[in-house]
Amino acid sequence: MTEPTVPRAGITARGVRRTFGDVVAVDHIDLDAPPGKVTALVGPNGSGKTTLLLVLASLLVPDAGQVSIAGFDPVTQPRAVRARTGWMPDVFGTWESLTCREVLLTVGDAFALPRAAAAARVDHLLELVHLADLRDRPTQVLSRGQKQRLGLARALVHDPDVVLLDEPASGLDPRSRIELRGIVRGLAAEGRTVLVSSHVLAELDEMADRAVIVARGRTVAVEEVAAAAQARRTWRVRALDTGVLLAALDARRTPHPPPDRDGVEVELGSDVEAAELLAALVRDGVPVVELAPASGVLEQAYLALTEDRR
Amino acid sequence: MSDDSLTSAAAPGPDDAAHAPGGASVLLAARPLPDGTGPGTWQLGWTGVRTVAVLELRQRIRSTRWTAVLALWTGVLALLTILVRWAVHRIYDESFEGEGLGPGADEAAARLADQVAGRLTFGIIVFLVLSLAGLVSPALSATSINGDRQAGVLATLQTTLLSPAQIVVGKLLAAWVTGLALLAAAVPFIGWIYLDGGTPFGRLAVVVVVLALTILVVCAIGLGWSAITARTSSSAVLTYLTVAFLGPGLPLLFALSVPLVTENKPVAVRQQLYTAEGAPTGCRVAQEERTITYTNRSWWLLAASPYVVVADASPKPLTENGSDDPMTLIRDSVREARLGPRFPLEECYESDQAQQRLDEQRRDQRESLGVTWPYGLAADLALGGLFVAVAVRRLRTPTRRLPTGTRVA
Numbered sequence: 234m235t236e237p238t239v240p241r242a243g244i245t246a247r248g249v250r251r252t253f254g255d256v257v258a259v260d261h262i263d264l265d266a267p268p269g270k271v272t273a274l275v276g277p278n279g280s281g282k283t284t285l286l287l288v289l290a291s292l293l294v295p296d297a298g299q300v301s302i303a304g305f306d307p308v309t310q311p312r313a314v315r316a317r318t319g320w321m322p323d324v325f326g327t328w329e330s331l332t333c334r335e336v337l338l339t340v341g342d343a344f345a346l347p348r349a350a351a352a353a354r355v356d357h358l359l360e361l362v363h364l365a366d367l368r369d370r371p372t373q374v375l376s377r378g379q380k381q382r383l384g385l386a387r388a389l390v391h392d393p394d395v396v397l398l399d400e401p402a403s404g405l406d407p408r409s410r411i412e413l414r415g416i417v418r419g420l421a422a423e424g425r426t427v428l429v430s431s432h433v434l435a436e437l438d439e440m441a442d443r444a445v446i447v448a449r450g451r452t453v454a455v456e457e458v459a460a461a462a463q464a465r466r467t468w469r470v471r472a473l474d475t476g477v478l479l480a481a482l483d484a485r486r487t488p489h490p491p492p493d494r495d496g497v498e499v500e501l502g503s504d505v506e507a508a509e510l511l512a513a514l515v516r517d518g519v520p521v522v523e524l525a526p527a528s529g530v531l532e533q534a535y536l537a538l539t540e541d542r543r
Numbered sequence: 544m545s546d547d548s549l550t551s552a553a554a555p556g557p558d559d560a561a562h563a564p565g566g567a568s569v570l571l572a573a574r575p576l577p578d579g580t581g582p583g584t585w586q587l588g589w590t591g592v593r594t595v596a597v598l599e600l601r602q603r604i605r606s607t608r609w610t611a612v613l614a615l616w617t618g619v620l621a622l623l624t625i626l627v628r629w630a631v632h633r634i635y636d637e638s639f640e641g642e643g644l645g646p647g648a649d650e651a652a653a654r655l656a657d658q659v660a661g662r663l664t665f666g667i668i669v670f671l672v673l674s675l676a677g678l679v680s681p682a683l684s685a686t687s688i689n690g691d692r693q694a695g696v697l698a699t700l701q702t703t704l705l706s707p708a709q710i711v712v713g714k715l716l717a718a719w720v721t722g723l724a725l726l727a728a729a730v731p732f733i734g735w736i737y738l739d740g741g742t743p744f745g746r747l748a749v750v751v752v753v754l755a756l757t758i759l760v761v762c763a764i765g766l767g768w769s770a771i772t773a774r775t776s777s778s779a780v781l782t783y784l785t786v787a788f789l790g791p792g793l794p795l796l797f798a799l800s801v802p803l804v805t806e807n808k809p810v811a812v813r814q815q816l817y818t819a820e821g822a823p824t825g826c827r828v829a830q831e832e833r834t835i836t837y838t839n840r841s842w843w844l845l846a847a848s849p850y851v852v853v854a855d856a857s858p859k860p861l862t863e864n865g866s867d868d869p870m871t872l873i874r875d876s877v878r879e880a881r882l883g884p885r886f887p888l889e890e891c892y893e894s895d896q897a898q899q900r901l902d903e904q905r906r907d908q909r910e911s912l913g914v915t916w917p918y919g920l921a922a923d924l925a926l927g928g929l930f931v932a933v934a935v936r937r938l939r940t941p942t943r944r945l946p947t948g949t950r951v952a
C-alpha cells in the first residue's frame with residue numbers, strides 16, 4: 234500500500250487509527266503532504282483532525298498504521314521528528330507571566346538552539362506575526378487572536394521543515410487571517426511541508442494546494458485545489474436587468490433554474506467555459522455585474538462528502 | 544501592516560529547495576539535527592534541566608506574591624521562636640530557683656540549666672520548622688505537572704527536544720530551590736537558638752542538611768502525584784497524605800503494629816528467691832510464661848520518619864540521666880525499641896545499686912547501637928527517587944494512554 238517514493242521531507246500517513254477507550258477518534262486515515270505545498274486537512278468537528286495531528290506531532294502512539302515525518306517515525310524516533318516539526322495546537326495556553334519574547338526564547342532553549350541565532354530568529358518571528366509591539370508584555374494581556382499568532386510563532390522558532398497547524402485561523406480577525414494566509418504560503422514557498430487543519434473552507438481555497446477531506450475518522454477524498462477548480466460546478470451570474478440575462482441564457486440554451494434575488498445559477502464545466510459565457514453575454518449586450526463560483530472550490534466537495542456530522 | 548511582507552514571504556526562494564532566505568526571513572544556520580538514534584527518556588543534559596528550572600522559577604517569582612509569602616513565613620517563625628524560647632527559659636529558671644539555686648548559687652548547675660534549656664528550645668524549633676516545611680513543601684510541586692497539562696503548556700515542552708527526565712528534574716529543582724529559600728529564611732532562627740548554647744555544631748549542620756533533603760523528598764512526592772493524577776486537587780491531597788504518612792504516620796503505624804509483634808510464650812526470667820520467712824535470698828533463672836513485645840522486629844517502621852531521622856542524628860545526651868528535649872527523647876525511644884526485649888528478663892531487683900547498674904547497662908547497649916538515620920534518610924530519598932521515576936515515565940511521549948479526562952497529550 235505504501236507508495237514507492239516516500240517524500241523525505243514530507244508527511245506520509247498510512248492507515249492511521251487511534252482510539253480512546255471505546256471512542257474511535259481516528260479510524261483509518263491516509264494522508265500525504267509533500268514538501269513545498271500547503272495541504273489542508275478538512276473535516277467536520279469530531280472527525281479526528283486534532284487526534285491525527287497529535288499522532289503526527291509525536292504525542293500519541295497510533296493504534297495501527299504507519300507515519301513518516303521528514304523520513305522519521307514519530308513513535309520510534311520522536312526526537313528526530315520533533316527537531317524538524319513545528320506544531321501549533323488547537324487549544325493551548327502560554328506561560329502567562331512570561332513576555333512574548335521570553336516564551337519564544339524559552340522554546341528556543343528547549344530546542345537547544347544557539348542563543349544568538351535564536352534571538353535573531355525570535356525577533357524576526359515577532360515581526361512576522363505582528364507582535365513586535367507587544368514583545369515585552371506578559372502573554373496574559375494578549376487577546377485570543379494575539380495568542381493564536383504567538384502560537385504560530387512558537388511553532389516556527391526552531392525553523393522546522395514540517396509545520397502542523399491545527400485550526401490556526403480560529404479567533405483571528407479578517408486582517409490577521411489574510412496575513413496568516415500569506416505566512417502559510419511563505420512557509421511552503423521556503424520548501425517546508427505545511428499541513429493545516431481547518432473548517433473555514435473559503436480560506437483554504439486560497440491557502441491550500443491540496444485538501445485531504447476526512448469524516449468520521451476516515452479519509453474520504455483527496456482534492457487538488459487547482460484540479461477542483463477545473464471541475465464542473467455552479468456559478469452565479471448577476472446582471473442589472475435580469476430579464477435580458479435570462480433571454481440571453483435561453484438563447485444560448487444554457488439550462489438554469491428560476492432566478493432569485495441574487496441572480497441566476499448556472500452549471501459550468503470549467504473556468505474556460507465560464508470565460509466563454511462571460512464573453513458571450515457581454516457581446517450580447519447583457520449588463521453583467523458579476524459572474525463567480527456559487528461556492529468555494531472545496532466547499533462543494535466537502536459538503537457532499539461530510540453530510541453525516543457527529 | 545503590510546502587504547509587502549506578505550509578498551516577500553510568499554516569494555519563492557532562489558536557491559536550495561530547503562530554505563530560501565525570502566524577504567526578511569531570518570533562518571537558523573545549519574545545525575546538527577538529531578537522527579533516529581540517540582538518548583531518549585532518561586537523558587539528563589544540564590542545559591535542558593536549566594531551561595525548565597529557569598522557566599518554572601520565573602513563573603513562580605512573577606505570578607506568586609512571593610515577598611508576602613516569605614514575609615509571612617519569616618514572621619510566623621520569629622513569633623514561634625520568641626514564644627518557645629521565652630516559655631522554656633521561664634520553666635527552667637523557675638524550677639532551678641525552686642531548688643534553691645538562686646543567682647550565683649552554683650555556677651556550674653546554672654550553666655547546665657541554660658544548656659539544657661537551649662537544647663530543648665532547639666529541638667522544639669527544629670521540629671516546628673520540620674512540620675511547617677512538611678505543610679508548605681507540597682504546595683511547591685503538587686500541581687506542577689497536571690497544572691501545566693490543564694493550562695495546555697505541558698505539550699509545548701513535550702514536543703521540544705527536552706527529555707521527560709529533563710522536564711521532571713527541572714521542575715523538581717525549581718520546587719526545591721523555592722523550598723530552600725524558605726529554609727534559608729528559617730536558618731537565622733535556628734542559628735539564634737543554636738547560639739543560646741547547649742547544641743553541638745554537628746547537630747546544627749545535620750539538622751539543616753536533613754531539613755533540606757526532606758524538602759527535596761516532599762517536592763519529589765508532589766511532582767510524582769501531579770504526574771499520576773489528572774486533577775490538581777487530587778494530587779495535592781495525595782501529597783499531603785503521603786507526607787502525613789511519613790511524618791506522624793509511620794510512628795503511628797509502629798504503635799498500631801504492637802499487637803502483631805506481641806507474643807505470649809515461655810521465656811527465660813531471672814526471678815527473686817525467697818526464704819520460707821519471705822526474706823529475699825538470691826536470684827534464679829527459670830522458664831516462665833510472659834507477654835513480650837518484640838519491638839526489635841518493628842522498630843524500622845520508625846526509621847524513615849523525618850522526625851526520627853533528625854532526632855537519631857543528634858549526639859549523646861548532655862547529662863548522664865538523659866535530657867528531656869524532644870530530640871533526645873525520640874532518639875532514646877527509637878533505640879530502646881530497636882534493642883527490644885533482652886533475655887533473661889530481669890525481675891530480680893536485689894537492691895537499688897543493682898537496679899541502677901542494670902539501667903546503666905541498658906543505656907550502654909542503646910548507645911552502642913549504630914546510627915539509623917542514614918538508612919532512614921536513604922529510604923526517604925529512595926521514595927523520592929521512585930516518585931521522580933514515575934513522573935518521568937508518565938511524561939514519556941508519544942503515549943498510548945492518556946490520563947482519563949485529559950485531551951491534549
Ligand SMILES: Nc1ncnc2c1ncn2[C@@H]1O[C@H](COP(=O)(O)OP(=O)(O)O)[C@@H](O)[C@H]1O
Nearest residue numbers: 253256258277278279280281282283284949950
Ligand atoms: N482524549 C480523548 N478521550 C476521549 N475521546 C477523545 C479524546 N480526544 C478526542 N476524542 C474524541 O475523538 C473524536 C475526534 O476528536 P478530534 O480529533 O478532536 O476531532 P476534530 O479535531 O476533527 O474536531 C471526537 O469524537 C472526540 O470526542
Ligand SMILES: [Mg+2]
Nearest residue numbers: 282283323400
Ligand atoms: Mg480539532
